[in-house]
Amino acid sequence: MTDGEIHRLDQSTIERIAAGEVVERPASVVKELVENSLDADASRVRIAVERGGKDGVRVTDDGIGMGESAVETAVEKHTTSKIGDIEDLEAGVESLGFRGEALAAIGAVSRLTIRTKARGADRGTELTMVGGEIESIAPAGCPVGTTVEVDDLFYNVPARRKYLKQDQTEFGHVSRVATGYALSNPDRSLTLTHDDTEVFSTTGQGNLESTVLAVYGREVAEAMIPLDGDLDAEGPLDAIDGVVSHPETTRASPQQCTVFVNGRYVRASAVRDAIVDAYGGQLATDRYPFAVVFLSVPSNTVDVNVHPRKQEIRFADEETVRDQVETTVENALLEAGLVRSGAPRG
Ligand code: ADP
Numbered sequence: 001m002t003d004g005e006i007h008r009l010d011q012s013t014i015e016r017i018a019a020g021e022v023v024e025r026p027a028s029v030v031k032e033l034v035e036n037s038l039d040a041d042a043s044r045v046r047i048a049v050e051r052g053g054k055d056g057v058r059v060t061d062d063g064i065g066m067g068e069s070a071v072e073t074a075v076e077k078h079t080t081s082k083i084g085d086i087e088d089l090e091a092g093v094e095s096l097g098f099r100g101e102a103l104a105a106i107g108a109v110s111r112l113t114i115r116t117k118a119r120g121a122d123r124g125t126e127l128t129m130v131g132g133e134i135e136s137i138a139p140a141g142c143p144v145g146t147t148v149e150v151d152d153l154f155y156n157v158p159a160r161r162k163y164l165k166q167d168q169t170e171f172g173h174v175s176r177v178a179t180g181y182a183l184s185n186p187d188r189s190l191t192l193t194h195d196d197t198e199v200f201s202t203t204g205q206g207n208l209e210s211t212v213l214a215v216y217g218r219e220v221a222e223a224m225i226p227l228d229g230d231l232d233a234e235g236p237l238d239a240i241d242g243v244v245s246h247p248e249t250t251r252a253s254p255q256q257c258t259v260f261v262n263g264r265y266v267r268a269s270a271v272r273d274a275i276v277d278a279y280g281g282q283l284a285t286d287r288y289p290f291a292v293v294f295l296s297v298p299s300n301t302v303d304v305n306v307h308p309r310k311q312e313i314r315f316a317d318e319e320t321v322r323d324q325v326e327t328t329v330e331n332a333l334l335e336a337g338l339v340r341s342g343a344p345r346g
């Protein structure tokens with residue numbers, strides 16, 4: 001408590017508040033760690049969480065790994081190997097990350113362990129960090145690649161800890177993130193485990209169909225209808241690709257409408273609404289289809305990455321994107337004989 005005077009916050013308070021901007025819940029830890037693994041050229045990424053991720057998140061990859069001094073730098077604030085300066089950013093980044101915030105932020109609000117070995121190195125390194133301070137760093141025997149373990153998230157920010165939801169709810173968020181990266185990376189193997197039970201595992205040798213099968217199971221995979229990439233409606237989309245489900249294969253939540261824009265997994269409620277509208281009243285009340293939809297748009301017509309946590313994407317011409325998506329999905333359903341032409345819009 002204070003006496004109402006304006007005063008400067010101490011450094012550790014500042015850091016914990018800042019960390020909360022990047023890490024909101026276990027799912028955001030999973031997002032950051034998986035993106036790092038994918039950026040590190042991993043072909044296999046294993047995600048294991050305990051109690052919805054509240055007690056532990058572990059992500060293991062077979063990527064390029066880090067040397068001893070690299071891992072020490074990596075947990076510092078604002079350190080990245082992905083861009084040099086703002087010009088690189090303006091020129092467009094290929095990597096999923098570039099802010100250099102994630103490991104430092106996660107380390108500030110958890111107990112963090114990193115075991116890593118660089119490709120070609122003869123030994124690995126283990127680093128432990130607690131509440132933002134490096135506790136130990138020592139040589140360790142480990143395979144090439146990186147394992148990041150995040151235990152007791154928000155143990156030192158009780159207000160945030162308390163705000164976390166029940167295990168199943170937190171796990172739902174984790175699962176959606178993992179599913180998104182699995183679906184958009186059929187050429188990499190992703191495995192998700194919750195409390196020692198495997199939830200899904202993709203082979204990494206598949207196409208979209210086999211990945212949908214691995215993630216959602218046979219019933220859903222068999223109900224999927226491919227989109228025909230030909231764009232009838234004029235608009236900013238360069239291409240649209242993916243699958244949507246039969247109108248009777250639905251769930252009570254819209255979360256399994258997964259949208260990717262230029263390869264990035266994003267939240268795009270406008271696109272989701274357009275997909276649902278395309279079913280034109282064929283869906284039961286409050287039921288949503290499965291959809292995995294990839295959009296390609298000129299990069300200057302979207303704003304992808306304004307805030308680390310804001311996955312909601314903005315299109316310069318949202319109305320037209322909506323029309324293009326709706327028409328394409330409608331045509332696919334029509335083609336499959338599932339929606340009558342001229343059916344009333346829902
Ligand atoms: P960013 O991803 O924005 O660069 P992070 O804080 O997430 O920032 O990571 C900092 C740096 O640590 C990365 O730029 C990368 O060099 C290194 N790093 C993080 N995770 C891994 C990993 N799984 N494999 C190899 N290097 C990694």
Ligand code: MG
Pocket residue numbers: 032035036097098100102103
């Ligand atoms: Mg990162």
